[in-house]
Amino acid sequence: MGLLDTLLGRSKPAPPDLDQLFALPSAAVTLQAATSFTPTGLGSVCFSSVEGAEFAQVHDGVRELLDADTARSGPPVTFERDDYGYSWLVSRRAPDDLPSLVSDLHAVNSALQDNGFGPQLLCSLAGFEDREGRRLALVYLYKRGTFYPFAPLAGERRDNSLELQIRATLTDDLRIEQDLTRWFPVWGAPGI
Helix, strand or coil: CCHHHHHCCCCCCCCCCHHHHHHHHHHHHHHHHHHCCEEEEEEEEEECCCCCHHHHHHHHHHHHHHHCCCCCCCCCCEEEECCCCCEEEEEECCCCCHHHHHHHHHHHHHHHHHHHHHHHEEEEEEEEECCCCCEEEEEEECCCCEEEEECEECCCEECHHHHHHHHHHHCCCCCECCCHHHCCCCCCCCCC
């Protein structure tokens, strides 16, 4: 950071802290005890697509790394594109194996970041569901290093009261995003 940045009040953004993802398993215990939401075994990483051979190599390397895990339940890691043009890596694990799912999400984020594609990373999420069939995602904002709950309803609506309840429940377990305007809806996100 230079002198001009200091004089003008500009600050350098803090680098993402991917290790925050490893707080999800303990947060899931709190979440289940307080609200009956349990992991679905689905999680995903969202990133802006980049064209080129270097990105394709990283993309393929990540897929090979995660597909090599013989303990994986269900189909291998998949890549999907949403209606908004963003790419998603979707990982599937047994619902009771959230630590492995978190390791998958961390590995994808780290591989992209380490190969110079950090600016393309947008968010990661882990899916949850309760006994009534309500869905919930805990979304990690890559550039902020914070989490927020996203509770979608039918018709591209969201359950704001549930999201605020989850925020209050997990405030001691996760670094929760305080700016509610950054709680972006992730409509149609694979993994929820």
